[in-house]
Amino acid sequence: MEREEGASPPAAPDTVGKAEQEDDLGYRLFPERNKNPQSFLVRSLFTYHNKCQVMLRMTLETNPYAQLLLEAMKQSGCTVFNDRHFSCENCDACVGGGFDSATSQIVLCQNNIHHQSHMNRVVAHELIHAFDHCRAHVDWFKNVKHLACSEIRAANLSGDCTLVNEIARFKFGLKGHHQTCVRDRAIRSILAVRKISKETAEKAVDEVFDACFNDLEPFGRIPHSKTDAKRAFRDFQNRDRYNANL
Secondary structure: OEEOOOOOOOOOOOOHHHHHHHOOOOHHHOHHHHOOOOOHHHHHOOHHHHHHHHHHHHHHHHOHHHHHHHHHHHHOOOOOOHHHHEEEEOOOOOEEEEEEOOOOEEEEEOOOOOOHHHHHHHHHHHHHHHHHHHHOOOOOOOOHHHHHHHHHHHHHHOOOOOHHHHHHOOOOOOOOHHHHHHHHHHHHHHHHHOOOOHHHHHHHHHHHHHHHHOOOOOOOOOOOOHHHHHHHHHHHHHHHHHHHOO
């Protein structure tokens, strides 16, 4: 899940048992998930929805992070269709987007995404969750380590922690800063959608961090910039051609 900067995650209760009973699994952040969908004509009258659709189309057609992930999912037997697998909706102010595994849909928070660069990052982040959902048996709702692993991968590979983005957040350092950013953002994302303590989220992230941080599929590298992502996409396409000729 892509969490908005400057917004604090909901406070986690102290009692784990009580949290499990009351945990709505983050759906409170996406209120339109529980409503009957509006007709396309009604939705098209709202500027937010129009803008969201235009920016989404631009991302899917031009962003190398998204293009690589879409191709990887297609090769894995999970072809993504714009109208079926993306939904522009109004959300809680603390999130930019989310992956709904129950419907295999990516939710884009049209009231919180106002710039193309933000749309690019949110789509890439959520497509990594969708890719993980496609290729592995992820227990999103009951196994916090599974969630932690996907959040680590999404923060690591989507461009969330690029130097440019971290400078814009006034957070930057030298040695090991990328890993620190990935860890922090994974923890914050978990806390936004699960009613667990910070200590529980930190423990889950730390226990799987090394393995999940080093799982670079389908990029084969950490794409620290759009240029890196373009190279990764080209290498992915060439790898496919090579395998086809074996």
